[in-house]
Amino acid sequence: TIALQHGAHRIGVRTDADMARWRSLRFGQFIHWGVYAIPGGEWKGKTYNGAAEWIRSWKELPHEEYDNLYRQFNPVNFDAQQWASQAKEMGAKYMIITTKHHDGFCLWPSKYSKYTIAASPYKKDLLGPMVAAYNKAGIDVYLYFSIIDWSHPDYRASLKTAADSAANKRFQVFVKNQLAELLQRYPTVKGFWFDGTWDDSWKRDGAFTDELEQYLQSIHPGLVMGSRLRADEKGARHFDSNGRLMGDYEQGWERKLPEKIEDVHGNDWEAVMTVPENQWGYNAQWAGHIKTANELLEMLVKSVSLNGNFVLNFGPKADGTFRTEEQQLMTQIGQWMKINGEAVYNGTYAGFEKQDWGYYIRKAGTDSVYMVVFNIPVSGSLRVKMPAHTSLVSVSLQQQTLTPELIGRNEYFIHLSGKQSDTPVVILLKTTSGENKEKGNFEKAK
Numbered sequence: 001t002i003a004l005q006h007g008a009h010r011i012g013v014r015t016d017a018d019m020a021r022w023r024s025l026r027f028g029q030f031i032h033w034g035v036y037a038i039p040g041g042e043w044k045g046k047t048y049n050g051a052a053e054w055i056r057s058w059k060e061l062p063h064e065e066y067d068n069l070y071r072q073f074n075p076v077n078f079d080a081q082q083w084a085s086q087a088k089e090m091g092a093k094y095m096i097i098t099t100k101h102h103d104g105f106c107l108w109p110s111k112y113s114k115y116t117i118a119a120s121p122y123k124k125d126l127l128g129p130m131v132a133a134y135n136k137a138g139i140d141v142y143l144y145f146s147i148i149d150w151s152h153p154d155y156r157a158s159l160k161t162a163a164d165s166a167a168n169k170r171f172q173v174f175v176k177n178q179l180a181e182l183l184q185r186y187p188t189v190k191g192f193w194f195d196g197t198w199d200d201s202w203k204r205d206g207a208f209t210d211e212l213e214q215y216l217q218s219i220h221p222g223l224v225m226g227s228r229l230r231a232d233e234k235g236a237r238h239f240d241s242n243g244r245l246m247g248d249y250e251q252g253w254e255r256k257l258p259e260k261i262e263d264v265h266g267n268d269w270e271a272v273m274t275v276p277e278n279q280w281g282y283n284a285q286w287a288g289h290i291k292t293a294n295e296l297l298e299m300l301v302k303s304v305s306l307n308g309n310f311v312l313n314f315g316p317k318a319d320g321t322f323r324t325e326e327q328q329l330m331t332q333i334g335q336w337m338k339i340n341g342e343a344v345y346n347g348t349y350a351g352f353e354k355q356d357w358g359y360y361i362r363k364a365g366t367d368s369v370y371m372v373v374f375n376i377p378v379s380g381s382l383r384v385k386m387p388a389h390t391s392l393v394s395v396s397l398q399q400q401t402l403t404p405e406l407i408g409r410n411e412y413f414i415h416l417s418g419k420q421s422d423t424p425v426v427i428l429l430k431t432t433s434g435e436n437k438e439k440g441n442f443e444k445a446k
């Protein structure tokens with residue numbers, strides 16, 4: 001291994017209570033909200049094909065015009081209580097809010113910037129009521145913070161001159177001040193979700209990123225921060241130059257999921273997902289494929305089955321309301337979670353051989369293994385192959401006991417004959433360690 005001053009400081013997962021809490025939550029709500037919701041992916045009758053929150057980079061929308069949109073930002077229909085209750089209904093256990101996206105507009109009245117909600121017609125802080133309402137609903141809050149800040153005169157993507165380096169130094173102080181300000185204003189937040197850390201100006205100063213993470217932990221112990229914040233002193237990101245994860249969990253799964261357990265290398269990880277193909281901020285068009293509740297439930301369940309968290313994104317409108325399709329998704333997902341959430345919350349990798357019918361999830365620290373079925377086979381028979389040294393004690397589907405058929409050594413069919421369902425079916429396996437007793441209390445193979 002290479003001697004590193006600013007690489008990973010820990011080998012293996014974080015084991016403290018704050019991280020265990022993050023791990024138990026499993027299902028989060030992402031919210032992308034800012035002045036980009038005003039154009040909503042369109043401008044003067046033209047449609048921007050990129051992600052709506054990136055519209056400032058579109059040549060059809062002059063920076064001058066975009067940078068004055070805040071004068072119209074007045075979310076009179078914003079109701080933090082309503083936001084929190086619909087998130088609770090969906091079954092989200094944490095929420096990540098964009099305090100400031102790449103455009104630099106702050107949803108809180110930062111004393112380090114003029115480009116904030118305080119300068120808008122709305123004037124009032126948006127984050128305070130949000131954090132209070134979500135926490136009251138039993139939902140933890142994490143703060144998305146973009147390091148890139150297109151509004152700040154000292155932001156540099158690369159450092160070519162001494163003047164650039166001086167500006168970057170001033171910018172680093174600005175970043176540190178804003179992050180400390182957020183923790184001071186919102187002390188109940190549980191962590192940061194950093195973004196916009198790919199520019200050379202950031203990744204070349206591994207020492208600063210390391211010191212910043214340690215500074216934030218020192219003023220707010222227990223913070224959970226993913227792998228996007230830091231670079232090591234050789235510019236490596238997410239994984240240091242020795243291949244070790246930096247930060248508390250792998251934060252690279254954006255609009256994509258791992259396929260198998262080997263893909264996550266024993267690390268904690270989180271996937272963040274959009275409902276359309278690639279829109280985070282409000283986009284009026286919502287062209288292309290819009291994911292259904294069942295598709296999104298499968299992504300959630302697949303993530304948990306591979307020992308990760310899943311965060312679903314919403315893009316509220318400029319007036320502070322959610323589009324109908326997003327409200328309907330929260331309701332539909334919530335209906336399934338209300339009955340089956342026990343299979344998701346505190347879920348972990350079960351160690352069973354993957355089968356085509358769906359996913360296994362083990363309730364952390366227990367012998368309870370859930371089968372979440374997305375594909376009922378034409379045979380109606382769900383194959384279950386017990387891992388070595390694990391035997392099956394009972395099988396149930398919503399309190400109804402099922403009798404599996406032993407079809408081989410440690411292998412069963414669970415018969416769902418005639419069962420149809422238009423939402424995922426959950427079966428609970430009670431297991432115990434130790435070899436299967438040959439005379440298991442199940443039907444012998446016919």
Ligand SMILES: COc1ccc([C@@H]2N[C@@H](C)[C@@H](O)[C@H]2O)cc1
Pocket residue numbers: 032051053054195196254272280
């Ligand atoms: C260079 O490609 C991207 C893609 C997405 C992003 C941002 N990360 C997501 C979580 C959204 O905030 C998106 O704007 C930034 C740069």
